[in-house]
Amino acid sequence: MQHIIELLIVLLGIGVTPLLYYRFPKIPKHIEPPDDKKRRSLSVIIPARNEEKNLPLLLEDLKEQCYGNFEIIVVDDGSKDKTAEISKSFGVKVITICDKPSGWLGKTWACQKGAEASEGELLLFLDADVRLKPQAVERILKTYEKKGIPLSVQPYHKTEKCYEQASLFFNLIQIGANGVSLKKPQNIGLYGPLIFISKDDYKTIGGHESVKENIVEDMALGVKLKEAKIPYDLYVGDEEISFRMYSGGFQSLLEGWTKNIASGAMRIPLLLFMMIFFFLSSLISVPLHILTFFISEQGTWLFVYLVFYVLWVGILYNLSKNVGKFHPLAVLFYPLPLLVLVFVFFTSLYKKIFKKKVVWKGRSI
Structure with a gap:
């Protein structure tokens, strides 16, 4: 039963992704100039x-x-x-x-x-x-x-x-x-x-x-x-x-994202927050289950989650092209940048809850 619930979470995360990232609106390039x-x-x-x-x-x-x-x-x-x-x-x-x-x-x-x-x-x-x-x-x-x-x-x-x-x-x-x-x-x-x-x-x-x-x-x-x-x-x-x-x-990257991410998360409407939650939960769950099933030698489940991993790599590759110049290896080994996100989020959340200061550009805020 536990495997089925975990599988549903993975599928739900994959399912909400096309809804969450339905479009990437760009500034139009060809507009008739006004007077x-x-x-x-x-x-x-x-x-x-x-x-x-x-x-x-x-x-x-x-x-x-x-x-x-x-x-x-x-x-x-x-x-x-x-x-x-x-x-x-x-x-x-x-x-x-x-x-x-x-x-x-x-x-x-x-x-x-x-x-x-x-x-x-x-x-x-x-x-x-x-x-x-x-x-x-x-x-x-x-x-x-x-x-x-x-x-x-x-x-x-x-x-x-x-x-x-x-x-x-x-x-x-x-x-x-x-x-x-x-x-x-x-x-x-x-x-x-x-x-x-x-x-x-x-x-x-x-x-x-x-x-x-x-x-x-x-x-x-x-x-x-x-x-x-x-x-x-x-x-x-x-x-x-x-x-x-x-x-x-790298330190400036950590400081910059730590400054913003928890405060921003607290402003997200509940439905949108849940979509982000399942999106990330699915991404996190897949590599963890691959490791678990590899250690326990459960070949069938290992194959299933390897398929999910390949699917996520394909999805992330297409999404990443719309937001920035990210190397295919960063997508292929996506658990590494995902780990940085999780670390920064909980660091930011800790500082937010306990009112700890964040250093940014030489200032404590």
Whole structure:
């Protein structure tokens, strides 16, 4: 009986996957351009703390955009490196903030100050590790102008080093848990790396001040938009809208995901949470049962779970191509990045429950 229950859990996880990842919506590439005379002014706001390596890449990308009618504001959030100097060398507006008020987190305060200093009627918030091909801003602007509602993009995750493969499941969970991939999108919250919103809508929801204490401020902003009855669209990035997260080493990867994952999980609606739960339970169960049945020499069950393993590898290979550049070996040996996810989740949950601090970019939060 126990084997049957465990088998049902595996099958249920496989069964919910096409529902959970029904689609991966991309920013359209071919939209009829509106009248340029009717276009509103745009401000690009980049909160940056110790981003001397990433920032020049993004600023160079912004200089090469086909649509170039926008101002760029870099908010130097108390950096201890050359973030401010590099920004000034590109001729952009630089705001340096050294002390944030009590009750604010660094990023929310930086975004708020950038918005207050902006002159544009439209605001594009970008994380410093985002990369944009020359058509990217034009695509985003045209997509916004077609519907006139805020939009947010989870960039395509480009990886270079071996340890970065550990982000595979974090990317899938982040997209799946937001409900953007469902047949009927749920849009639980925004994606922090790229948020496009009019200044009027931004002011209506109280800006970043309304979410100043939230570690997952992007999800909180989405909640504020819903409360104000302002609809928004979510997209998944492609080669033209990408990022390379946590390039500073494996420790930065662990710290970054630990900062977000438990707080984000607590905001997921129950039904969506259960779908994620069975998705992960099935993935975890299969390799564990392979090991168990191999040791106990139960050949029939071992064969069954080997078939499931091959099936999951095929499913993950197809899913991974939509969210980032992940090596086939990371998919083939998926229990390894899955183990990192489980470790980070329970570490984050422990810190959340017992109110332990997480170190991120030299700050304890």
